[in-house]
Amino acid sequence: MASEKKFNTLVVGSGGVATITALSLDLKQKSNVAMIVRSDYDQAVKEGYSIKSCDYGDFKGWRPTNIFKSVEESVANGEFYDYVLITTKNIPDGPTPVKKILEPVVQNCFKSWLKFPEEVRKDKVFSIILIQNGIDIETEVYDLLKSDHLIADGVNGPKVALLSGVQMIASTRTAPATIDHKCQDYLILGAFDSKDELSKQKVLEFRDIYLNEGKNVVEIDDKVRWSRWRKLVYNATINPLTAIVCLDFTRTLIFSGPNEATEFELLRPAMKEILAIAKAEGYIIDEEVMTFMIEGEKQVFYKPSMMVDTERNQLMEIEVILGNPIRTAKKLGVPTPYLSMLYNIAHIIQMRNKEKLGLIKVDEATSTMQQ
Amino acid sequence: MASEKKFNTLVVGSGGVATITALSLDLKQKSNVAMIVRSDYDQAVKEGYSIKSCDYGDFKGWRPTNIFKSVEESVANGEFYDYVLITTKNIPDGPTPVKKILEPVVQNCFKSWLKFPEEVRKDKVFSIILIQNGIDIETEVYDLLKSDHLIADGVNGPKVALLSGVQMIASTRTAPATIDHKCQDYLILGAFDSKDELSKQKVLEFRDIYLNEGKNVVEIDDKVRWSRWRKLVYNATINPLTAIVCLDFTRTLIFSGPNEATEFELLRPAMKEILAIAKAEGYIIDEEVMTFMIEGEKQVFYKPSMMVDTERNQLMEIEVILGNPIRTAKKLGVPTPYLSMLYNIAHIIQMRNKEKLGLIKVDEATSTMQQ
Known part of the structure; x- marks a missing residue:
């Protein structure tokens, strides 16, 4: 059986999402699936995962x-991985930016690639799939x-493909190595660079490795940057505003100032800036x-991520x-007063959380900060 | 002794500030001083106040x-009060707006005034002193x-004078009826309407009733509206921003985004709007x-009120x-995107606190709010 599996896949991410992603790959039987498991390691190795999945049923x-x-x-x-899937949060200003996660994988896979015979080597492509929010995340x-x-x-190192994924999957880790997966896994997949034919081939190839017909869904996205901008209409506005006021979206709307200010004086002006960029x-x-x-989330008391x-x-x-869209706007001369205000306030709160997490220290004697 | 005291004064406010204000009046011996005391009532009546005051020394x-x-x-x-001093927070959207506090006092003092003989009546002026933050607070x-x-x-009711006070006084209630007063009581006092000669007379009269030479300070302010705008440069900007991010001012500055965004992309633009209004x-x-x-508070890790x-x-x-300056700006055609953003966000947080305090209820079945 193992010899039939052409590909090696590596899934990096947090409990619930990464596990169902790895399960989907495993069930398709076209790749050897490796997972990075931190806190649940012992449990996962000794007893394996307990999974309730809406797509695949129950596993012990x-x-x-x-x-x-x-x-x-x-x-x-x-090991050489044909596909590395990153499903972590993308926080370049945090302790584990994506490039830090990827660096050892890239370095070692490049070394491993050099050891393949030349005729094997030329067909090996190292593909990275970023299944994450935001824009310009491929740059780093x-x-x-x-x-x-x-x-x-493809001469000194393998050819590389960069794939962009947006995944809808309500999957939660409820106990060590125990996963509750509630909504169908729906993955939208495209090449970051729509002119890169290799990446576009890999999108199709990966769909074949990942798609369990009738269970999960893979939608091919030819205009992934457009989709990412579209998603930012929500993510760069509703998401940070609810974080700043620390309320679900419905309360954020009904606790509004006069004339539905939350919608008309905060969210829509900020959304229009995303459209303009x-x-x-x-x-x-x-x-x-x-x-x-x-309207879609006006009444569901939903808490954005x-x-x-x-x-x-x-x-x-x-x-x-927020940071990347604003930086793009600056380059293109698009004014973003609302997005900048949300970003500047969210940035202060981000630093507040960094201090709470011990990632920075404030020296009150000198009024300075150590990072 | 009591008969020598020409005036009746009433002090309405919270523990530390109101007590030192009442003490100053009492020590001057020119008025009978009444205080409203809620939670400390029994203690205050039975044993009186314990006070450590930087201005007046210790009292048991x-x-x-x-x-x-x-x-x-x-x-x-x-009772008829010649002077009613309001030193409470001014929250017209809360459960005790100033007009609600004042209404029974005004109604009853007006009735009492009618009972004075006519020759006494014409010299009786009912003066209200609002020692509070903000602008346009006299309107209500x-x-x-x-x-x-x-x-x-002055015919159907007493003549009325409206006085505006800004008080610096670090006085805190540390236990029931126990007050620790740390910084000299510095009261800036003026007429709300600088053309109202009666109010201007009362400013001078009240200084005489209140000022304990060499102890507290009363500064006469001829341009009280200017002073209130000036104070708003701080209060309408630093105050709400630190509240929104829930951090002291120094952290709010040093946790800034790139290019000192807190100062240059948030606070100064908002401050300029106050100057423009x-x-x-x-x-x-x-x-x-x-x-x-x-600069004044850059390094002191101070938490604004x-x-x-x-x-x-x-x-x-x-x-x-914030609300009153923005409403004025609208009338005068002054754009206030930064102040409005701070106000709109602060408004949502205000409502969050109202829900926590049980002042409003959210019905999640209908996505509506009962006030």
Whole structure:
């Protein structure tokens, strides 16, 4: 059986999401699946996972092909991964930015690739799939691959494909190595660079490795940057505002000042700035999407992810969701007073959480900060 | 002795500030001093106050002339007050707006006034002193005095004077009826309406009743509206921002985004809007005041009052400090995107605190709110 599996896949992420992603790959039987498991390691190795999945049913003692304690361990034995899936939060200003997670994997896979015979080598592509929020998240990965010690050109290092994923999957870790998966896994997948034919091939190939027909869904996305801008209409506005006021979205709306100020003086002006930046890049998003996103969640007392993060004193994805759009806007000359205000306030709260987490220290004697 | 005291004064406010204010009046021996005392009533009546005051020294068992449990009780016996001092927080959107505190006092003092013989009556002036933050806080008091059942014209009701006070006094209630007063009581006092000669006379009269030479300070302010705008440069910007991020001012600054965004992309733009509204009203405030207010507290890790309020889940004075300036700006055509953003966000947080305090209820079945 193992010899039939053409591919090696590595899933990096947090409990619930990563486990169902790994399970989907495992069930398809086209790849050896490695997972990085930190706190649940002993339980996962000894007894395997207990899973209730809306897509696949119940499992007791399920294990992927390999379980590793760390990213470093996953590449320590000279393994080459055809696909590395990153499903973590993307916090470049936090202690584990994506480039830090990826660096040892990239370095070691590049070394392993060199050991393949030349005829094998040329068909091996190292594909990274970022299943994450935000925009311009691929930049730091390209930077990493272009850095001094790595040359991803198919001669000195494997050719590289960068894939962009947006995943809807309500999957939660409810106890050690115990997963409750409630909504169908729906993955939207595209090439970050829509002109990169290799990445576009890999999108199709990965769909074949991942899709369990009738169970999960993989939608191919040809205009992934447009989709990411569209998602930011929600994520760069409702998400940080609810985090700042630390309330669910419905309360954030009904606790509004006069004339529905939350919607008309905060959210819509900020949303229009996202539309304007996207437009300056050539991506036209219809204004109706604003109404759709506001109305869609007006009545469900939903807590957006960033709000849940602040509520738990965790770090938020503000750089990829707000920082990057604002930096793009600056380059393109698009004014963003509302987004900047949300970003500047969210940034202060991010630092407040960093202090609580012990990531920074404030010296009250000198009024300075150590990072 | 009692017969020598020409005036009746009533002090309404919270523990530490109100007590030292009442003590100052009492020591001057020119007025009978009544205080409203809620939670400390029994202790205050039975054993009096224990006070450590930087201005006046130590007291054991000090009592004003009268102690009342409520505003209603203070006027139940037909008392007429020459001066009513309001030193409470000013929260028109809260459960005890100033007009609600004042209404029974005004109604009953007007009735009592009618009972004086005519020659006494014409010299009796009913003076209200609002020692509070914000701007346009006198409006609701004028509205109250002009309402149907009250006519403050010296014929049907006493003449009325409205005085504006800004008090610096670090005085804290440390235990029941126990007060620790740490900084010299410095009262800036003026007439709300600088053209109202009666109020200007009363400013001078009240100084005489209140000032204990060499101990406390009373500074006469001829341009009280200018002073109130100037104070808002701090209060409408630093105060709500620190409340929103729930941090002391120094952290709010050093946790800033790139290029000192807290100072240059949040506070100064908002401060400039206050200067612009004041200017549209004819009050010129020098831009240097912005630097003065930011630099003055850059290094002291000070928690502004509004931030302390949110930290304790209490209501904030956002309407008198932000709402009123923004409403004035709208009338005068001055754009206030930064102040409005701070106000709109602070408003949501105010409502969050109202829900925590049980002042509003959210019905999740209908996504509506009962106030």
